[in-house]
Amino acid sequence: MLCITQVKASGITVHGFVYSATYKETLAGVHVHAEGSSSGTFTNNYGFFSITVTQMPVVLVFSHVGYTSRQVTLNEGTEKRLDVWLEDNQLNEVQVHGIRKNHEIPLMSVIGLPVSQMRNTPSLLGEKDLFKVLQLMPGVQGGNEGASGLVE
Numbered sequence: 001m002l003c004i005t006q007v008k009a010s011g012i013t014v015h016g017f018v019y020s021a022t023y024k025e026t027l028a029g030v031h032v033h034a035e036g037s038s039s040g041t042f043t044n045n046y047g048f049f050s051i052t053v054t055q056m057p058v059v060l061v062f063s064h065v066g067y068t069s070r071q072v073t074l075n076e077g078t079e080k081r082l083d084v085w086l087e088d089n090q091l092n093e094v095q096v097h098g099i100r101k102n103h104e105i106p107l108m109s110v111i112g113l114p115v116s117q118m119r120n121t122p123s124l125l126g127e128k129d130l131f132k133v134l135q136l137m138p139g140v141q142g143g144n145e146g147a148s149g150l151v152e
Contacts, residue, residue, distance in 0.1 A: 034058050
């Protein structure tokens with residue numbers, strides 16, 4: 001509902017409620033402003049607004065996210081009750097398409113040892129020793145003589 005009352009010589013106060021046409025409930029947070037001026041306000045938690053305009057005729061613009069904006073023109077001497085109903089603004093469906101790529105997941109404290117690297121490591125008297133090759137990797141410390149230094 002929209003009521004207009006005369007207030008002093010400074011302007012006219014317009015107040016009322018804003019409703020959702022779909023849900024038949026009041027809307028909180030609707031932006032109400034007078035077109036062509038700097039005056040504006042928002043509806044409170046109950047859908048109520050009150051705005052003072054300085055000149056008539058005036059076009060009030062009601063806008064809210066998810067709803068189609070509505071303009072209401074008020075002429076001089078308008079004294080009627082008006083419910084402002086905003087229609088839902090239906091958005092089109094959004095589909096997201098992409099190409100799935102296999103990304104390597106970084107593993108902390110994991111060292112990869114390719115067979116080619118083990119073959120290229122020099123050996124002393126015999127076969128390649130896996131534990132000696134691992135001790136040559138950065139971040140691996142060698143243990144005491146005769147012990148691998150690795151913990152299960």
